[in-house]
Amino acid sequence: MFLSCQNAALAYDGNIVVSELNFSAEAGDYICVVGENGSGKSTLLQGLLGLKTPCAGKIICSADWRESSSGYLPQQTAAQKDFPASVSEVVLSGRIGRLGWRPFYSAADRKAAQTNLRLLGLERLRGRCFRELSGGQQRRTLLARALCAAQKLLILDEPLAGLDPSAAQNVYTLLKKLNKAGLTIIMASHDLPGALRQASHILHLQNKQKFFGPVESYKKWREKKHV
Amino acid sequence: MFDFFTEMLSYVFIVRALIVGLLVSLCAALLGVSLVLKRYSMIGDGLSHVAFGALAVASVCHVAPLAVAVPVVLLAAVLLLRLSENSKIKGDAAIALISTGALAIGVTVISVTTGMNTDVCNYLFGSILAMSKSDVYLSVGLALAVLILFICFYQKIFAVTFDENFARAAGVKTNLYNIFIACLTAVTIVLGLRMMGALLISSLVVFPALTAMRVCKKFLMVTLAAALISVFCFLFGLVLSYIYAMPTGASVVIINIALFLFCGLLAGLQAKGWLRTILVLVILGGLLAAEEKVIEIKENFFVTQTNEIYANAPDYLGRTLKYEGIFSLYEDPDSGKKYYAVIRYGPGCCGTDLNAGFEVVWDKEYPQANDWVEAVGKLEEYDDNGIRALQLRLASLKILPVRGKEQVMR
Numbered sequence: 001m002f003l004s005c006q007n008a009a010l011a012y013d014g015n016i017v018v019s020e021l022n023f024s025a026e027a028g029d030y031i032c033v034v035g036e037n038g039s040g041k042s043t044l045l046q047g048l049l050g051l052k053t054p055c056a057g058k059i060i061c062s063a064d065w066r067e068s069s070s071g072y073l074p075q076q077t078a079a080q081k082d083f084p085a086s087v088s089e090v091v092l093s094g095r096i097g098r099l100g101w102r103p104f105y106s107a108a109d110r111k112a113a114q115t116n117l118r119l120l121g122l123e124r125l126r127g128r129c130f131r132e133l134s135g136g137q138q139r140r141t142l143l144a145r146a147l148c149a150a151q152k153l154l155i156l157d158e159p160l161a162g163l164d165p166s167a168a169q170n171v172y173t174l175l176k177k178l179n180k181a182g183l184t185i186i187m188a189s190h191d192l193p194g195a196l197r198q199a200s201h202i203l204h205l206q207n208k209q210k211f212f213g214p215v216e217s218y219k220k221w222r223e224k225k226h227v
Numbered sequence: 228m229f230d231f232f233t234e235m236l237s238y239v240f241i242v243r244a245l246i247v248g249l250l251v252s253l254c255a256a257l258l259g260v261s262l263v264l265k266r267y268s269m270i271g272d273g274l275s276h277v278a279f280g281a282l283a284v285a286s287v288c289h290v291a292p293l294a295v296a297v298p299v300v301l302l303a304a305v306l307l308l309r310l311s312e313n314s315k316i317k318g319d320a321a322i323a324l325i326s327t328g329a330l331a332i333g334v335t336v337i338s339v340t341t342g343m344n345t346d347v348c349n350y351l352f353g354s355i356l357a358m359s360k361s362d363v364y365l366s367v368g369l370a371l372a373v374l375i376l377f378i379c380f381y382q383k384i385f386a387v388t389f390d391e392n393f394a395r396a397a398g399v400k401t402n403l404y405n406i407f408i409a410c411l412t413a414v415t416i417v418l419g420l421r422m423m424g425a426l427l428i429s430s431l432v433v434f435p436a437l438t439a440m441r442v443c444k445k446f447l448m449v450t451l452a453a454a455l456i457s458v459f460c461f462l463f464g465l466v467l468s469y470i471y472a473m474p475t476g477a478s479v480v481i482i483n484i485a486l487f488l489f490c491g492l493l494a495g496l497q498a499k500g501w502l503r504t505i506l507v508l509v510i511l512g513g514l515l516a517a518e519e520k521v522i523e524i525k526e527n528f529f530v531t532q533t534n535e536i537y538a539n540a541p542d543y544l545g546r547t548l549k550y551e552g553i554f555s556l557y558e559d560p561d562s563g564k565k566y567y568a569v570i571r572y573g574p575g576c577c578g579t580d581l582n583a584g585f586e587v588v589w590d591k592e593y594p595q596a597n598d599w600v601e602a603v604g605k606l607e608e609y610d611d612n613g614i615r616a617l618q619l620r621l622a623s624l625k626i627l628p629v630r631g632k633e634q635v636m637r
Contacts, residue, residue, distance in 0.1 A: 049396045072396035083264055085389060085446040096386040097397035103379040129444035149397045 002027045002065060002184060003048065003153075008057035010040070010047045016055065017043045018205060023212040025186065025201070027152070030179045032195035033188040035205035041188035042075050044205065045155050048186065064152070069097025071150030073142050075157035075188075087133070087141050088126040091117055094148025116144040119174055121167075135162040143171065147178070154178070156187040160194070172198055235469050243358040244422055244475065248461050250370035251419035252431050252479075256457030257377050258412050259436035260450050261388045270307055270409060271429035273322035274416045277303040279350055279425035280329035280336075281417075287340045293365050296417045303329070304409035330425075353424030353476030355468065366418045373411050384408060385446055423476035431457065434483035441490045460486060521603065524550035529635040530573055533583040540608065540617055548619060549603045551631050552584050556596045562612070567593055569602040569619075571635045583635060589621035599630040 004024030009016050018040025025031055033041045046052045047059055049072055071094065094116070095109040117123055120140045125133065130141060139162050146154060159175075160168045168191075176198060179185050189195050195202060202218040204211040211221050236242055255271075262268055278300045285295035303325060310321035337347055349356075358366070377384070386394040387404045395401045412432070419428050439452035464479030471478075496502040522543070524532045529550070536543045552569040559566065570584030587602055594600060604621035 046392070049392075051392050051395055067398075069397040072393050074390070074392055082440065083389060083446075084440050084444050084449045085385075086444065089385070089446050090389065093382070093386045093389060093394075094397070096382060096394055096399055099382055104382065132444075145393070149393070155396070 002029070003061040004059075005048075005054075006058045006060065008047065008054040008059050010043045010052055011055045012043050018207055018209075019056065020208045021057065021059075022209060023203060025184065027184055028179070028182055029184055029186075030175075030198065030200045031186045031203055032199035032201070033186065033203045033205060034190075034192055034195055035210075038207075039205045040207055041205055042157050045072075045157050045186065045188055049155055068151040068153075069149050070153040070155060071146035071148070073139075073146040073156040073159055075161070083131055085130045086126070087122060087128050087130055088113065088117065090130050090141055091122070091126075091144045091148060094145035097149055097151075113144075113148055116147045119147070120144045121170070136164060136167060139163060140167065140171075150178075150183060152184060154183055154185045154187075156185070158188055158190065160189065160191055168194075235466070240356050240358065241465070241469065243360075243363045244355045245462075245465060247358055247363055247366045247370070247418065248422055248465060248475075248479075249458055250367060250374070251415055251422070252435075252457040252461040253454055254370055254373045254377070254411070254415040255419060255428075255431035256435035256439075256453040257374070257450060258408060258415060259432040259434075259457075260439070260446075260453050261384050261408055262412060262432055263436040263440070264388050265408075267409075268429070268433050269319060269322045270304070271412060271416060271432035273307055273326040274300050274304055274413050275420060275425045275428045276326035276333075277329040278413075278417045278420045280333035282350055282420065283333035283337045283347075287336050291361075292421075293362060293417065296420075297369075297414060300413040300417050301410050304413040305406055308405055308409050349424075350421065351425050352474055353420075353422050353427060355422060355465075355475045358422065369414050369418055373414055376407075376411060380404070380407065381450075389446075423479065424474075427476040427480050430480045430483060431461075434480070434487055435460070438483070438487045438490045441487075441494045456483075456486060521547045521549045524548060526551075526632055526635065528637060529571055530583045530637050533585070536606070537617065540606075543606050544608055545605060547603065547605055547622070548585070549601070550584075551599065551601045551627065553633060554594050554596060554598045554600045554624075554626075555582075556593075569600055569624075571631075572633055574636050586616065586618040587621050587624070588618055589624060591624075594624065594626050598626050599628075601625045601627055 002025050005021040008021040009019035010021075011017060017038075021044065033044060035041055043052065047054055048061075049070060050059075050066075092105060092109065092113040095105060095112060098109065099105065117126055120143060122137070122140055122144060125137060125141075130138065133141065139159070143156070143159055146156065154175075156175075159171055163171065172194060175185055175187075187195075187199075196215055196219065199215055201214055202211065203209065204218070211218060213221075236245075259268075259271075262270060278296050281296040281299040282292050285292045288295075307321060307325060310325075333350075334347070383394075383399060383404055386397070386399060387401050387408075391401050416428055416432075419431060423431060435453040435457035436449070438456050439449045443449045443452045460482040461479050464482045465475060467473060467482065468475040468478040493502065496505055524536075536548070550569070552571045555568050555570055557566045557568065558564070566586055567588065568582075568584055568586045570582040573583045585602075585606070587604065589604070601624070602619060602621055603623045604619040606617060607620055608615055608617055610616075
């Protein structure tokens with residue numbers, strides 16, 4: 001077992017947003033969290049990362065995951081609009097979890113940042129100021145940063161928001177490749193067809209856990225529900 | 228200029244203020260970038276008031292002021308952060324609570340015991356005389372510690388400032404670093420407080436960062452620029468306060484404001500696309516001003532430089548030349564006309580035509596021939612019986628007691 005929720009509930013500003021969470025993820029899973037706006041997807045992801053403590057139940061994760069650094073792509077950038085930072089500085093900061101007590105990044109860190117910049121087609125933007133980029137470019141920069149950070153787990157909150165179709169397709173291909181290489185991915189998404197194509201498991205939320213299971217059984221569950 | 232600085236630095240208290248001030252402004256600027264971006268600018272202000280209260284209590288109890296103030300303000304920094312994370316009292320309200328509370332305690336303690344006097348005024352608005360020798364040692368030590376810690380944790384500070392949630396997910400103990408930043412700020416503020424004043428010290432935190440953010444776009448650049456700006460403003464402010472006998476803290480802040488507005492203007496012009504035009508105009512103006520400058524012909528390349536002026540005479544007409552040489556007189560045997568000149572003997576062996584220098588005219592009395600003089604005058608062209616010749620219309624001609632090299636080879 002990699003990560004599991006046992007009857008967990010999470011609150012946002014004192015109000016319970018999502019409850020009755022009972023699922024577990026294994027290493028190498030690719031889970032898509034689907035549901036309407038306000039159904040508790042982002043809150044759940046923050047709970048899984050340990051940014052929020054559950055107000056009821058438990059979220060348990062294995063020790064080796066807690067110790068390694070997880071990549072996180074927030075839905076809204078917590079960074080302010082006027083923050084002066086270049087794209088390469090932002091992406092390199094993804095390696096922060098591996099810095100330990102060293103004061104500066106090593107050549108290996110820089111190389112990893114370079115690779116991820118290339119994977120997301122950001123090479124030409126590396127010297128640009130983050131705040132001056134378009135929404136889609138900012139999104140890709142933050143995704144590159146998350147990839148830099150992810151050792152075992154990658155948690156993405158709507159990674160495709162604001163991306164054009166070809167960029168979105170690239171991201172999907174990239175994620176599939178990383179997942180095959182052994183990375184566990186948990187991602188909130190509004191793109192259901194994409195999720196059904198990509199994921200191994202689906203978690204359907206509507207302030208409560210409506211469904212959790214492999215993609216095939218989710219398809220059947222949906223048909224039953226709609227028919 | 229040099230004499231001025233030697234005179235200024237001959238005062239021990241100014242040297243102390245300079246050392247401590249430079250280190251404090253450096254630390255404040257570095258931390259300021261992070262504080263301003265995290266929307267914690269007011270923490271500096273709050274902590275300075277707490278420091279005022281602590282210093283007041285310390286001075287009343289006759290204890291070493293820094294030894295009391297540093298731990299108290301550190302405690303307040305941690306408390307402030309804890310309070311602003313607590314959702315019941317929001318950050319700005321928490322700061323207002325603590326800062327006014329501490330200020331009230333400080334003022335009460337002082338007025339009950341020693342009465343409101345110049346000490347209070349010095350604490351509030353700063354005094355350059357505040358540093359004792361032991362204070363300087365402690366300040367230098369603490370400031371260096373802040374600097375070293377900042378450099379060691381620079382990457383973490385960036386990550387925590389840019390996106391706290393992400394940094395936490397990546398395994399950084401963000402709360403620890405928030406407290407760490409607040410503690411470094413607390414120490415910096417206490418150190419700078421008595422020189423800058425409780426009411427003015429937080430400007431050291433805020434202004435350089437804001438100014439740097441207007442012109443730079445990379446975090447590293449912003450940090451370095453803020454440090455540079457802060458140090459520059461402090462130096463300039465200190466000199467200003469020395470010359471015009473103004474309070475040090477206030478002059479540093481005024482310089483900071485001026486630079487902030489200037490950088491804002493630059494950024495605004497750039498945004499509107501006017502920056503290049505203005506720059507070109509400034510450069511042109513500079514060139515025009517340089518036109519007016521005196522051209523000095525030095526001993527080293529005397530012949531070369533005079534040759535250059537003769538060869539490109541049109542470029543030099545109307546310019547002011549300044550050089551030293553032998554005043555000499557020559558009378559044309561045919562026309563009887565007298566020529567005056569300031570020259571040096573050139574590389575030729577005996578012919579006078581190889582002497583380097585210019586014919587001179589002026590409306591006052593000429594000195595003796597063979598006097599060593601310094602000539603300053605405007606180069607002009609005139610018609611000497613059909614020959615176009617150059618002459619120097621003198622503005623001044625000084626006889627110098629010490630003679631330079633009469634024979635110049637190049």
